[in-house]
Amino acid sequence: MARWIYQTLALLALSAGAAVAVYLVIGPPDRSVHCVPAELKEDHVCLATVLGDWEGDVLWVDARGTVEFSKGHLEGAILIPETDTDNQIAIPENMEKIGMSGVNGQKLVVYCATDACGSSELVAKKIRDTGFHSEVYVLQGGWKAVLASEQKMKVVR
Amino acid sequence: MKSLIILSCLLLAQLSIAAGELTFKNSNMAVSAAADAKKIEVLFPFKNKSTEEVVVMRYDAPCTCMSAQLKGGTPISKDGPVRFAPGEEGVFKGVFELGNFKGTVDKKIVVWAKGDAEENPSIMLSTKVTIPYLIAAFPQSLLWNIGEELKPKVITVKVDNAEPIKITKHSCSSPQINYTMETVKEGFEYKLTVTPKSTEKVLFAALRLTTDSDNPRYKSVQTFITVKPNKKK
Numbered sequence: 001m002a003r004w005i006y007q008t009l010a011l012l013a014l015s016a017g018a019a020v021a022v023y024l025v026i027g028p029p030d031r032s033v034h035c036v037p038a039e040l041k042e043d044h045v046c047l048a049t050v051l052g053d054w055e056g057d058v059l060w061v062d063a064r065g066t067v068e069f070s071k072g073h074l075e076g077a078i079l080i081p082e083t084d085t086d087n088q089i090a091i092p093e094n095m096e097k098i099g100m101s102g103v104n105g106q107k108l109v110v111y112c113a114t115d116a117c118g119s120s121e122l123v124a125k126k127i128r129d130t131g132f133h134s135e136v137y138v139l140q141g142g143w144k145a146v147l148a149s150e151q152k153m154k155v156v157r
Numbered sequence: 158m159k160s161l162i163i164l165s166c167l168l169l170a171q172l173s174i175a176a177g178e179l180t181f182k183n184s185n186m187a188v189s190a191a192a193d194a195k196k197i198e199v200l201f202p203f204k205n206k207s208t209e210e211v212v213v214m215r216y217d218a219p220c221t222c223m224s225a226q227l228k229g230g231t232p233i234s235k236d237g238p239v240r241f242a243p244g245e246e247g248v249f250k251g252v253f254e255l256g257n258f259k260g261t262v263d264k265k266i267v268v269w270a271k272g273d274a275e276e277n278p279s280i281m282l283s284t285k286v287t288i289p290y291l292i293a294a295f296p297q298s299l300l301w302n303i304g305e306e307l308k309p310k311v312i313t314v315k316v317d318n319a320e321p322i323k324i325t326k327h328s329c330s331s332p333q334i335n336y337t338m339e340t341v342k343e344g345f346e347y348k349l350t351v352t353p354k355s356t357e358k359v360l361f362a363a364l365r366l367t368t369d370s371d372n373p374r375y376k377s378v379q380t381f382i383t384v385k386p387n388k389k390k
Binding site: 033034064065067068081082083084086087089090092095096098099100102103112113114116117118119121122129130131132134142 | 219255256257260264265267276297299300359365379381383385
């Protein structure tokens with residue numbers, strides 16, 4: 001019995017040692033959302049592209065609900081929930097921000113909770129339909145991707 | 158040695174559990190909602206047709222406007238994983254709150270079975286929801302380029318409903334827009350003729366039409382007007 005306990009403890013110690021070694025050599029687990037630009041749907045964009053190629057200079061549109069927005073959103077983001085998109089876009093400050101970002105050459109990126117929420121595609125389409133902005137993208141991975149790279153962005157809570 | 162055998166057995170047991178699979182009658186649904194519907198429910202019945210037990214670890218409807226429920230199976234713990242024995246049936250129910258939503262949108266329920274990685278759930282249940290536009294503007298937006306001639310442009314508003322929907326009020330968010338509304342057929346078709354007062358300055362405006370509809374979804378129609386530089390130049 002004692003031998004069995006020693007063997008088990010030895011195996012656990014070896015596993016823990018291997019895990020620590022991997023952590024020290026490779027680093028913490030990669031929690032970023034998988035995103036390959038070549039595999040994306042048209043008008044979708046990876047967070048890495050937004051932060052890298054575009055240097056984060058975009059107008060963010062949050063397509064989640066009011067409650068989620070108040071819990072945390074990207075700095076400067078405007079809230080346009082999908083259930084009342086037209087009326088929210090028609091708010092004068094929102095029209096001005098969306099329109100002027102397009103005039104100033106700033107891209108517009110819409111995010112919702114995850115890839116599966118479906119809200120950002122709808123909101124992006126509605127914004128394109130207004131004619132205010134022609135470079136409208138959907139963030140692959142949505143808010144989940146933001147949280148995985150939170151240290152690189154400004155989140156307002 | 159004994160430990161190795163026990164660990165190997167545990168690993169094999171884990172793998173065999175992960176090998177089970179739930180079979181859905183339909184995992185991609187298309188639903189048309191009534192014009193006055195406040196919410197819709199979509200059912201995804203399934204059966205464990207495999208010879209192994211399947212454990213649903215968790216499920217999620219990532220949109221705030223949708224909630225998901227699971228019926229059937231044996232809960233392993235309260236609000237925790239649910240076990241489905243071979244041959245056992247269950248159903249996922251998605252409830253979609255429609256709000257003032259119009260048009261078509263894809264909604265999903267995401268399900269993680271035992272063994273699924275966080276970023277790679279094995280079950281994705283899709284619903285394409287369509288809610289009719291009973292009243293809509295064509296086109297929904299008008300554009301003038303900076304410096305463009307001040308020629309009027311027209312938006313036609315049409316009602317696609319047996320009962321009339323009358324426009325009772327109209328207003329523009331900007332005083333820099335001249336517009337007139339003509340009734341082509343009361344309750345069914347209207348014509349808006351729009352001209353900006355100037356195309357010298359950038360302008361973003363909304364022309365809001367209010368209707369006599371009791372349904373909040375069709376209570377207003379927004380159209381959008383833009384004056385901006387032509388980027389194609």
